[in-house]
Amino acid sequence: MPPLNEPRWLDPDEMAAWRGFVTASNLLNRRLERQLKEDSGLSHQQYEILVHLSAAPGDSLRMTELADKLVTSKSGLTYQVTQLERTGLVARRSCPSDVRGVFAELTDQGREMLRQAAPGHVALVRELLIDVLSREQLAVLAEGLGEVSARLRLDETP
Amino acid sequence: MPPLNEPRWLDPDEMAAWRGFVTASNLLNRRLERQLKEDSGLSHQQYEILVHLSAAPGDSLRMTELADKLVTSKSGLTYQVTQLERTGLVARRSCPSDVRGVFAELTDQGREMLRQAAPGHVALVRELLIDVLSREQLAVLAEGLGEVSARLRLDETP
DNA sequence: ACACCTTCGTTCGAATTTGAACAACAGGAG
DNA sequence: CTCCTGTTGTTCAAATTCGAACGAAGGTGT
Numbered sequence: 001m002p003p004l005n006e007p008r009w010l011d012p013d014e015m016a017a018w019r020g021f022v023t024a025s026n027l028l029n030r031r032l033e034r035q036l037k038e039d040s041g042l043s044h045q046q047y048e049i050l051v052h053l054s055a056a057p058g059d060s061l062r063m064t065e066l067a068d069k070l071v072t073s074k075s076g077l078t079y080q081v082t083q084l085e086r087t088g089l090v091a092r093r094s095c096p097s098d099v100r101g102v103f104a105e106l107t108d109q110g111r112e113m114l115r116q117a118a119p120g121h122v123a124l125v126r127e128l129l130i131d132v133l134s135r136e137q138l139a140v141l142a143e144g145l146g147e148v149s150a151r152l153r154l155d156e157t158p
Numbered sequence: 159m160p161p162l163n164e165p166r167w168l169d170p171d172e173m174a175a176w177r178g179f180v181t182a183s184n185l186l187n188r189r190l191e192r193q194l195k196e197d198s199g200l201s202h203q204q205y206e207i208l209v210h211l212s213a214a215p216g217d218s219l220r221m222t223e224l225a226d227k228l229v230t231s232k233s234g235l236t237y238q239v240t241q242l243e244r245t246g247l248v249a250r251r252s253c254p255s256d257v258r259g260v261f262a263e264l265t266d267q268g269r270e271m272l273r274q275a276a277p278g279h280v281a282l283v284r285e286l287l288i289d290v291l292s293r294e295q296l297a298v299l300a301e302g303l304g305e306v307s308a309r310l311r312l313d314e315t316p
Numbered sequence: 317a318c319a320c321c322t323t324c325g326t327t328c329g330a331a332t333t334t335g336a337a338c339a340a341c342a343g344g345a346g
Numbered sequence: 347c348t349c350c351t352g353t354t355g356t357t358c359a360a361a362t363t364c365g366a367a368c369g370a371a372g373g374t375g376t
Contacts, residue, residue: 020304021287030229118165137301140298145178148186230363233326260325
């Protein structure tokens with residue numbers, strides 16, 4: 001009979017996948033953080049804010065929506081947007097249809113900063129992750145982790 | 159002729175892999191953090207410290223070595239080990255062969271905490287990641303991200 | 317023994333992150 | 347309209363993180 005109360009531990013293959021995921025994630029973040037800070041004075045989080053805004057219609061997003069995309073807390077986003085506002089890369093705009101609403105909007109200066117920072121960042125992502133993996137590995141990674149993300153998104157909301 | 163000065167942007171497949179990786183990583187960390195904190199009062203980082211110590215010979219590791227395994231800063235580890243020492247889960251021992259050296263050692267209480275916390279944590283890792291992926295996907299993930307990690311480790315040291 | 321460079325862990329201040337609490341508002345049921 | 351419930355973004359204190367600087371010690375070459 002299968003053990004019901006005993007936890008199902010990870011076998012060596014599963015453990016290798018899990019440790020690889022955690023380690024690669026930490027190492028990558030560390031490197032990208034360093035590169036962005038040295039190269040453009042931006043944190044990875046700040047860079048991601050600019051990226052998401054530039055990809056949004058009107059170069060602007062509601063605070064809550066942006067926080068969801070970034071997978072961060074609302075208060076954390078408030079802090080970072082304030083920082084970016086101080087350096088002139090992002091501006092706050094109030095929402096016409098909802099008095100409570102606040103749009104974060106990419107400024108011209110923010111767009112220019114992104115244009116300057118993106119090449120170096122993308123090159124490093126390529127060097128450290130993308131170009132290390134084969135086309136097949138990339139496909140598996142995209143599909144697998146896409147599914148993982150999708151499921152995680154689901155039981156957050158309800 | 160191929161563009162030499164133009165950055166090689168990520169094509170849709172590559173972008174999907176990269177975004178999937180970042181998003182899954184953030185979402186997973188967030189969930190595991192919440193679960194561990196609620197269930198055992200530990201942060202993910204603290205839990206990982208206990209795990210690495212319990213896997214080490216003599217249930218102890220040098221501070222620097224532990225920091226490397228955790229992929230964190232030395233000062234960050236100093237802080238966390240101090241916290242764990244306060245709650246009695248970890249003890250500091252001085253190194254016989256090197257006066258500067260400090261061992262972090264798992265206490266009996268720490269071992270007991272790990273025994274209590276591990277099942278819930280592993281179950282969630284399983285539910286959110288391992289069991290979502292097929293055996294083949296897991297293998298690709300382990301091999302690919304293992305290689306990525308290995309390369310990142312290499313050009314850190316020299 | 318001496319100088320020289322590296323390594324070890326900690327300390328320090330600054331920056332960031334988090335969750336809970338909050339006030340203001342939106343949207344619907346009655 | 348009026349309650350009631352959920353949402354929105356911010357504020358706040360506390361916890362955590364990082365890098366740089368540091369003192370102390372190891373290790374090497376001469």
